[in-house]
Amino acid sequence: MAFLDxxxxxxxPTGLVDIADIAAAAPYLIDWRGRYRGNARAIARPASTGxxxxxxxxxxxxxxxxxxxxxxxxxxxxxxxxxxxxxVIVCLSRMSQVREIDIGNDTMTVDAGCTLKQVxxxxxxxxxxxxxxxxxxxxxxxxxxIATNAGGTAVLRYGNMRALVLGLEVVLPDGRIWxxxxxxxxxxxxxxxxxxxxxxxxTLGIVTAAVLKLFPAQHAHALAWVALNSPEAAxxxxxxxxxxxxxxxxxxxxxxxxxxxxxxxxxxDTRDPLDSxxxxxxMVELTAGPHDxxxxxxxxxxxxxxxxxxxxxxxxxxxxxxxxxxxWHLRHAVSEANQHFGVSVTHDISLPISRIAQCLRETExxxxxxxxxxxxxxxxxxxxxxxxxHFIVLFPHDAWERVTDQRAQIDAIGRIVNDAAVEFGxxxxxxxxxxxxxRDELIHYKSDVELDLMRAVKHALDSSGRMNPGKLL
Numbered sequence: 001m002a003f004l005d006x007x008x009x010x011x012x013p014t015g016l017v018d019i020a021d022i023a024a025a026a027p028y029l030i031d032w033r034g035r036y037r038g039n040a041r042a043i044a045r046p047a048s049t050g051x052x053x054x055x056x057x058x059x060x061x062x063x064x065x066x067x068x069x070x071x072x073x074x075x076x077x078x079x080x081x082x083x084x085x086x087x088v089i090v091c092l093s094r095m096s097q098v099r100e101i102d103i104g105n106d107t108m109t110v111d112a113g114c115t116l117k118q119v120x121x122x123x124x125x126x127x128x129x130x131x132x133x134x135x136x137x138x139x140x141x142x143x144x145x146i147a148t149n150a151g152g153t154a155v156l157r158y159g160n161m162r163a164l165v166l167g168l169e170v171v172l173p174d175g176r177i178w179x180x181x182x183x184x185x186x187x188x189x190x191x192x193x194x195x196x197x198x199x200x201x202x203t204l205g206i207v208t209a210a211v212l213k214l215f216p217a218q219h220a221h222a223l224a225w226v227a228l229n230s231p232e233a234a235x236x237x238x239x240x241x242x243x244x245x246x247x248x249x250x251x252x253x254x255x256x257x258x259x260x261x262x263x264x265x266x267x268x269d270t271r272d273p274l275d276s277x278x279x280x281x282x283m284v285e286l287t288a289g290p291h292d293x294x295x296x297x298x299x300x301x302x303x304x305x306x307x308x309x310x311x312x313x314x315x316x317x318x319x320x321x322x323x324x325x326x327x328w329h330l331r332h333a334v335s336e337a338n339q340h341f342g343v344s345v346t347h348d349i350s351l352p353i354s355r356i357a358q359c360l361r362e363t364e365x366x367x368x369x370x371x372x373x374x375x376x377x378x379x380x381x382x383x384x385x386x387x388x389x390h391f392i393v394l395f396p397h398d399a400w401e402r403v404t405d406q407r408a409q410i411d412a413i414g415r416i417v418n419d420a421a422v423e424f425g426x427x428x429x430x431x432x433x434x435x436x437x438x439r440d441e442l443i444h445y446k447s448d449v450e451l452d453l454m455r456a457v458k459h460a461l462d463s464s465g466r467m468n469p470g471k472l473l
């Protein structure tokens with residue numbers, strides 16, 4: 001009890017979630033998909049970096065493990081505690097201040113508990129853009145985006161989170177604070193320490209604040225919804241769009257007809273913008289700063305040539321912001337639709353763009369031959385412009401309930417998909433991370449040298465292994 005009393009003294013009575021209150025504690029103990037459930041000694045919600053420091057110092061003194069948590073929207077159980085119940089969850093949702101916006105430097109300094117949407121809106125208020133864009137942007141938090149090196153739909157133009165962060169404030173496992181909130185684009189004074197923490201999934205410390213890059217607001221948009229027969233056609237069209245639009249090409253999202261059919265069947269007020277029954281649909285978006293940028297004309301020309309050459313089968317270009325948002329709603333509704341329809345065995349692979357089509361065909365062949373997916377359908381959602389494909393094996397609920405060993409089924413399917421991805425020069429995780437869900441898979445695909453280097457970094461910064469144990473490594 002002395003430990004909990006000390007913890008309560010640090011964060012105050014409103015900074016502790018009653019672990020005995022099942023309803024109050026459940027959102028912190030269960031991952032977003034509902035597949036992993038853990039327990040915790042306590043759930044702390046500090047309100048400042050100083051409080052985070054004091055909490056981690058206390059945990060270090062008592063040898064207590066720490067599980068950092070943001071919006072808990074991750075897809076690999078990276079913020080879910082183990083079943084042992086010995087860890088303290090440190091949730092940063094009370095730390096949600098925009099500390100500073102420096103328009104002259106095009107930077108914003110924010111607390112790690114700010115939601116992505118909050119940061120986007122703060123940037124828009126000063127006619128700037130923070131370009132990270134995710135379906136969970138209303139609830140995911142900047143600290144989690146940094147910890148997972150989040151990607152999303154605009155990586156093609158702006159890069160993932162690693163490219164959008166200039167500085168960090170981090171509380172180390174022993175409670176010390178690294179004050180690295182520098183808004184510098186050049187700082188050649190040794191190791192770039194912030195990059196160790198971006199993508200580290202909370203295993204090296206807790207990010208409490210960040211300096212983020214801002215960009216000019218994009219007032220001009222042109223979007224096309226294009227029907228295609230194959231992923232090869234998508235890659236062909238990507239080359240055409242890059243050649244014609246250059247940096248204005250912002251998003252290039254590929255979806256299979258099988259995925260869209262699930263969206264149309266389960267999400268209210270959605271419909272197919274085209275009558276075409278093509279096997280694939282592509283969303284292409286161009287953006288620019290000036291209000292009068294001729295993006296629509298440019299995109300119409302590129303898509304028109306693709307239609308004439310037989311690369312595309314049909315296309316729809318929205319003429320209003322309402323129509324544009326309706327098309328993006330179809331893209332962002334994918335996770336909701338799949339969760340409603342059945343159980344998704346999702347894989348977040350990245351591939352050389354030139355090998356996407358070949359890899360998908362070979363993976364389907366191997367899965368069909370395995371007999372593991374007889375009752376399932378294959379769905380695809382991909383950020384093709386950066387080589388990221390979400391390969392989803394979707395089982396109807398009743399079919400999944402008939403699977404005797406569900407964990408073994410997930411692992412076996414995953415091994416087939418991941419083996420193929422790596423054989424074609426890819427990676428088993430493009431943007432979701434490793435977390436708990438893929439930790440045991442990592443040893444099959446990382447070399448001994450890479451794993452040794454990762455373990456050496458982990459030991460140097462968290463020698464007792466208390467930070468987010470059981471994740472990543």
